Amino acid sequence: MASSPCSISSATCLSLTLFLLFSCSFSAALRYQPSSPSQLKLVSPAAKGAGQAERMIRSLNLFPKHEANIVSNDTSGDDDVHQQRISEKRFSFNVSGGPGPSIQQFGHYAGYYSLPDTKGAKMFYFFFESRVNNTNAPVVIWLTGGPGCASELALFYENGPFKITEDMALQWNDYGWDQASNILYVDQPTGTGFSYTTDDSDIRHDETGVSNDLYNFLQQFFKGHSKYAGNDFYITGESYAGHYIPALASRIFKGNQNKEGIHINMKGFAIGNGLTDPAFQYKAYPEFALAAKLISQSDRDSIASELVPPCESAIAGCSPQSEDSCEEALYTCNQIFQSILQIAGNINYYDIRKQCEGQLCYDFSRMENFLGEDTVKSALGVKDDIDFVSCSSEVYDAMMGDWMIDYETGIPALLESGVKVLIYAGEYDLICNWLGNSNWVNGMKWSGQSKFQAAPNVPFVAGNAKSGELKSYGPLAFLKVYNAGHMVPMDQPKVALQMLQGWMQGKLA
Structure with missing residues (x-):
């Protein structure tokens, strides 16, 4: 397995561990002597997210104006808007490339949802009707990780209907997931992207708050788009969404059981290169690094004996009842x-195949520049005084006590009820690597565990090419994706689209 060193400074590269969009790991300021892991020292145990997150964001060529979207005066909170909860508008962008459908053939929508039980929080979202069959196609929601990064990162760089070209124009994405579904992208938690609040007490700090907000939004969304309310519904996302997704799936399951509102026809959820069960995933780091030839056998042995046991303890x-204990586990x-x-x-x-270019390992500046244009904001119904916060250091910091909690625990009940679960991972990602994800999936206790463990790895073929290894039994599937890193839909867009289609149709294997 090839690995390429970054060409940026050591401090900058290490600060990328705080990458809000994708991170499975938090970068405390550490000094390590490779010859002896026992000499590893925590230089600054009190170091937290905001300062390092800001340095990380700059290294990605992103320059959000605010740590979170908090406005002092929100005139959109009038009674009529608040009462209807959702304020939505149809928009149209000029998109090049082809063959592509006319914008008149289907709907592109952007909107705000006024969150209940908040001082003044409003959640921003995009909704794209399917390019193929916008009546019967499933509804998919995509959740970008972080915590604290905007959904537009996936929309414009991974699996949205279009991408931003070098000259700041939009071009159709031949492998956008709207080819197979009606798809929602949500800026969440509050303070992220174009979502905003009038009071920072609305910033969420755990999955209870996050999942309730998303559940309430979906209730209102399907009320406003009733023709889709009966369609199959799937939750998708990556990285820190390995927390968001199981929490939301459990919340929907509970709401359906209790008949709390509109029945959401949830059929399954998929997590890409996610952080879900830290106990399995942190323990897998030295094993993956050894197999990838990033470290030696002696390094692996030292790390496994000296650093893994304290982590496990x-x-x-x-405990969710003790955020301090969870933050200590993180460090x-x-x-x-x-x-x-x-x-x-x-x-x-x-x-780990790639080199960084100059001071950048990824450059998402086009998205930030595009969404900062007044004409774009106007088309989307975003007020002039709302700036786009690509990644929120405040949201990130607020969620640190949530980081090390195991969200695998709620999945078995969903599997037993027949909810389909797909865990997929690009093979060249280190930070949320395929081995750690495979380990927790195999270690999950449910009625089909032994049969899943005994199931063979079979080729996953996209087009005429072997594109991965698939293991599945019943409603559970694990897919290792070849020639991809952390962002599978960006690295392998054709494979990712076929994966989504096959999985939703029950034809993944």
């Missing part, structure tokens, strides 16, 4: 990841 002490366990980085050098740990 810290995770065992992490303790990240010594494992940082030790690997210190040995391996300045690798691009979202795709």
Whole structure:
């Protein structure tokens, strides 16, 4: 497996561990002597997200004006808007390329949802009707990770209907997921992207708040788009969405059981290169790094014996009732990841095949520039005084106590009820690597566990090419995607679209 060192400075490369969009790991300020893991020292245990997150965001060529979208005066909170909850408008962008459908053939919508039980929070979203069959196609929601990064990152760089070209024009994405579904992109938690609030007490700090907001939004969305309310519904996303997705799926399941409102026809959820069960995933770092030839056997042995046990103990002490214990587990366990980085050098740990260019490992500035244009904001119904916050350091910091909590625990009940679960991972991602994800999926206790463990790995073929390895039994599937890093839909867009289509149709294998 090839690995390429980043060409940026060591400090900048390490700060990328805080990458809000994708991170499975938090970068405490560490100093490591590769010859002896016992010399690993936590230089600044009190270091938290905001300062390092800001440096990380700059290294990605993103320059949000605010740490979170908090406005002092929101005139859109009038009674008529608040009462209807959702304020939505249809928009039209000039899109080049082809053959592509006319914008008149289907709907592109942007809107705000006024969140209940908040001081003044409004959630921004995009909704794209399917290019193929906008009446019967499933409804898919995509959740970008972070925590604290906007859904537009996926929309414009991964699986949305169009992409931004170098000259700041829009071009149809031949492999957008709107080819197979009606798709929602949501800026969440509050303060992210174009979502905003009038009071920072509305910033969420756990999955209860996040999942309730999303559930309430979906209730109102299907009320306003009733023709889609009976369609199959799927939850998708990547990275920190490995927390969001199981939490939302459980919330929907509970709401359906209790007949709380509109029945959401949830058929399944898919997590890409996610952080879901930290106990399995942090322990897998040295094994993956050894197999990828990022570290030596002696390094692996030292890390496994000296750093993994304290991490396991810290995770065992992490409880949703004690955010401090979970933050301590975060600092303790990240010594494992940082030790690997210190040995391996300045690798691009979202795709260890690639070198970084100059001071950048990824450049998402086109999205930020495009969404900062007044004409674009006007077309989307975004007020002049709302700026686009590509990644929110405040949201990130607020969620740190949630980081090390295991969200695998709610999945078995969903599997037993027949909800389909797909866990997929690009093979060249280090930070949310396929091995750690495979380990927790195989270790999950449910009635089909032994049969899933015994199931063979079979080729996943996209087009005429072997594109991955698939293991499945009943409603559970795990897919290792070849030639992809952390962002599978960006690295392998054709494969990702076929994966989505096959999975939703029950034809993944």
